[in-house]
Structure formats: C-alpha cells, structure tokens
Amino acid sequence: MTHCTLLEMQDFTLWAKMKERGALLSFDLEITARCNNACRHCYINLPAADREARSKELTLQEISSIADQAVALGALWVLISGGEPLLREDFEEIYMLLKRKGLLVSVFTNATLIRDEHIVLFKKYPPRDIEITVYGATEETYERVTGCPGSFIAFTNGLNRLLDAGVKVRLKAMAIRSNFHELPAIAAFCCTHTKDYFRFDPQLHLRFDGNKERNQLIKSERLTPEEIVALEKADKDRFASLRKRCNTLINDAVAHRGCDHLFHCGLGNGSFTIGYDGTFRLCSSLWAPETIYDLRRGTLREAWEEFVPQVRDMRSTRPEYLENCCICPIVNLCLWCPAHAYLETGKLDTPIEYFCQVARARAAAIQEATPSSPVLGNAQHSA
Numbered sequence: 001m002t003h004c005t006l007l008e009m010q011d012f013t014l015w016a017k018m019k020e021r022g023a024l025l026s027f028d029l030e031i032t033a034r035c036n037n038a039c040r041h042c043y044i045n046l047p048a049a050d051r052e053a054r055s056k057e058l059t060l061q062e063i064s065s066i067a068d069q070a071v072a073l074g075a076l077w078v079l080i081s082g083g084e085p086l087l088r089e090d091f092e093e094i095y096m097l098l099k100r101k102g103l104l105v106s107v108f109t110n111a112t113l114i115r116d117e118h119i120v121l122f123k124k125y126p127p128r129d130i131e132i133t134v135y136g137a138t139e140e141t142y143e144r145v146t147g148c149p150g151s152f153i154a155f156t157n158g159l160n161r162l163l164d165a166g167v168k169v170r171l172k173a174m175a176i177r178s179n180f181h182e183l184p185a186i187a188a189f190c191c192t193h194t195k196d197y198f199r200f201d202p203q204l205h206l207r208f209d210g211n212k213e214r215n216q217l218i219k220s221e222r223l224t225p226e227e228i229v230a231l232e233k234a235d236k237d238r239f240a241s242l243r244k245r246c247n248t249l250i251n252d253a254v255a256h257r258g259c260d261h262l263f264h265c266g267l268g269n270g271s272f273t274i275g276y277d278g279t280f281r282l283c284s285s286l287w288a289p290e291t292i293y294d295l296r297r298g299t300l301r302e303a304w305e306e307f308v309p310q311v312r313d314m315r316s317t318r319p320e321y322l323e324n325c326c327i328c329p330i331v332n333l334c335l336w337c338p339a340h341a342y343l344e345t346g347k348l349d350t351p352i353e354y355f356c357q358v359a360r361a362r363a364a365a366i367q368e369a370t371p372s373s374p375v376l377g378n379a380q381h382s383a
Contacts (some may be wrong), residue, residue, distance in 0.1 A: 123167065171189075
C-alpha cells in the first residue's frame with residue numbers, strides 16, 4: 001500500500017540517468033548481524049551476545065574509511081541496517097560519522113531498543129527516514145514471530161517515542177505464516193501510525209550461513225503462491241500497479257534467449273552492500289563466495305570498478321537454467337534470482353520450483369484481470 005503524494009528522491013529522473021552511467025548513488029551498511037530478537041523468518045540474525053560475530057564487526061575507523069571511499073566514488077546516501085543496528089554501543093558515533101561526511105542516512109531498526117539518547121540524536125540530526133518492521137498487531141502474534149517475551153511492548157514504546165518526537169518513520173511488514181491471519185490488522189496498525197508509507201513483503205530468504213534447522217523454519221513460514229496472490233489482489237494499489245505494468249512484467253522480450261549471463265537485474269548498478277565483517281556484496285541477498293570481495297584486503301574503488309564488472313559478467317553452462325529461467329517471459333513476476341538460488345541450493349543457476357509456482361500464480365491472476373492482453377496467454381505455457 002502506498003499513500004505518498006510527494007516524489008521520492010530516488011525516483012528523480014536524474015538518478016536513473018546516473019545509474020545508466022554506472023554512477024554510485026547509495027550503499028547499505030550492515031553494522032552487525034546480531035539481534036535482540038530471534039525472528040523465525042530472518043536470514044541473517046545471530047544472537048545478541050554472539051562473541052564471534054561481535055569480534056568480526058567493522059570498527060569505527062574501518063567504517064569511516066569505507067564511507068570516505070564511498071563518498072569519493074559519488075555516494076549520496078547510506079542505509080544503516082543489521083541485525084539490529086542499535087545493539088552497537090557506538091551506534092551514535094557511527095550515525096554522526098556518516099552524517100558529517102555529508103551522507104543522507106536511513107536506519108532499519110525493530111525499534112525495541114530506542115532510548116532517550118536516540119530520540120535526542122534523531123531530533124537534533126534527523127535521519128532521511130527510519131524504517132521499522134511490524135511483525136504483528138497483537139502481543140501474541142508479534143512475540144510468536146520474534147521469539148522474545150516483552151518485545152511487543154518494547155516495540156510499541158519505541159515506535160511511539162519516535163512518533164511523538166516527530167521523527168520520520170516508515171512501517172513495513174513481512175507476510176509470513178505466523179502473522180498471515182493478522183495481516184489486515186497489521187496494515188491497519190501501520191496506516192494508523194504513519195500516513196506516509198507502508199509495504200509488505202512475502203519473500204523469505206534462506207539463511208546466509210546455511211543453518212539447516214533455521215532454513216526449515218523459514219520454509220515453514222512461507223506462504224503458498226495462492227496466498228501470496230490473494231494478499232496482493234486484496235491490496236488494490238499494489239495489484240493495480242501489477243496490472244498496469246503487465247506488458248513489462250509478462251513479456252517475451254524480457255527472455256534472454258541465446259544469452260548465458262547469470263545476472264540480468266540492476267545488481268551492482270548504483271549501489272552495493274557492506275557486510276558487518278567488511279565484505280562487499282553487489283546486493284544484500286548475494287552471498288555466494290565467488291561474488292564477495294573482502295574490503296579488509298582491498299579498496300572500495302577496486303571492488304566497484306574491477307570486481308563488480310567481473311561478477312556481472314558471470315555466466316552459466318547449466319542447461320536447466322539456460323532452458324528455463326534464462327528464457328522465461330514471466331521471470332519479472334518471480335522471486336527467483338541467482339542470489340536466492342544460491343541461498344536455496346548452493347548454486348547460482350538452479351531453478352527453484354516454489355519461485356516458479358509464485359510466478360505462474362501471479363501471471364494467472366493478472367491474466368484473469370487483463371484478459372485482452374495477447375502476451376499473457378503465451379506466458380502461462382512458457383513458465
């Protein structure tokens with residue numbers, strides 16, 4: 001659901017032109033993988049007291065160096081995320097360091113750790129925005145997702161303190177099995193607490209560390225393709241956008257016939273992600289070792305100018321990929337991409353049946369709502 005009347009900065013045509021030229025615009029900075037919650041669906045969270053994870057975290061000096069290099073390459077804004085970034089005792093120093101370098105700063109947080117000093121900081125030096133995930137509209141559902149007693153009260157207290165202070169907040173939700181029954185209430189909660197923005201995401205990534213037990217839990221939280229489509233159809237704005245864009249989302253022209261490249265998305269185009277341990281990734285979901293660059297052993301300029309083109313030029317020889325995903329006319333309706341394929345199978349070029357099912361269900365829903373489109377009829381048979 002979107003209720004914005006103002007054009008967002010990232011939507012200015014200037015940025016699209018800069019991206020076309022390969023200019024760097026922004027980067028995500030994961031300052032920790034640790035979190036005080038233990039959410040059932042999370043692909044990155046490690047325990048708050050995890051000493052090994054903490055020992056690997058970038059120091060303030062390393063963050064300063066990376067930020068300097070990013071600004072020199074043209075970066076304009078940065079997203080601070082985690083894990084839960086407020087777990088870092090030096091969060092305020094990190095935040096101000098980035099602000100002083102002239103960067104617009106956004107923050108992802110669960111809001112449960114908001115304290116007086118954060119309110120003072122954000123009021124005096126406002127972030128571009130703070131984005132908070134709402135896991136449930138009731139204590140029972142929220143804490144079933146987070147696995148932490150007391151987290152719902154901590155969340156509502158933190159959110160209310162930010163709102164009362166006039167800090168710009170955006171709310172989002174993950175659509176998962178544990179809160180599916182409560183999603184209308186979650187949407188109502190979000191729209192009540194912020195008039196600016198609300199979105200939900202049904203896409204669950206598997207674990208970056210390959211934890212089998214946690215991966216099974218994540219899979220158990222995934223909605224069925226039919227449930228995802230029903231949820232999207234119930235959001236009139238979201239489904240209207242899908243219908244409006246059907247000629248680009250379902251189109252034989254997007255099929256990359258005769259091309260063996262793995263990446264056809266905007267990966268590494270205008271942005272990148274820095275992991276809590278100093279690893280450079282072209283996007284937050286991409287964890288394959290051959291696509292990761294260690295900034296503790298090299299420079300950001302080397303990563304951006306030399307390593308990114310190498311990753312984007314990676315190719316596949318796997319017939320299963322070349323004869324399916326690579327030439328699929330509804331790939332833009334799919335949850336599949338090489339990054340997600342790696343998290344699912346350990347390979348960048350393996351089709352995933354669940355993702356195919358989601359794409360087919362979405363295509364069928366759009367076809368039903370837009371029966372006059374000649375492209376849609378063919379798409380069902382090509383998927």
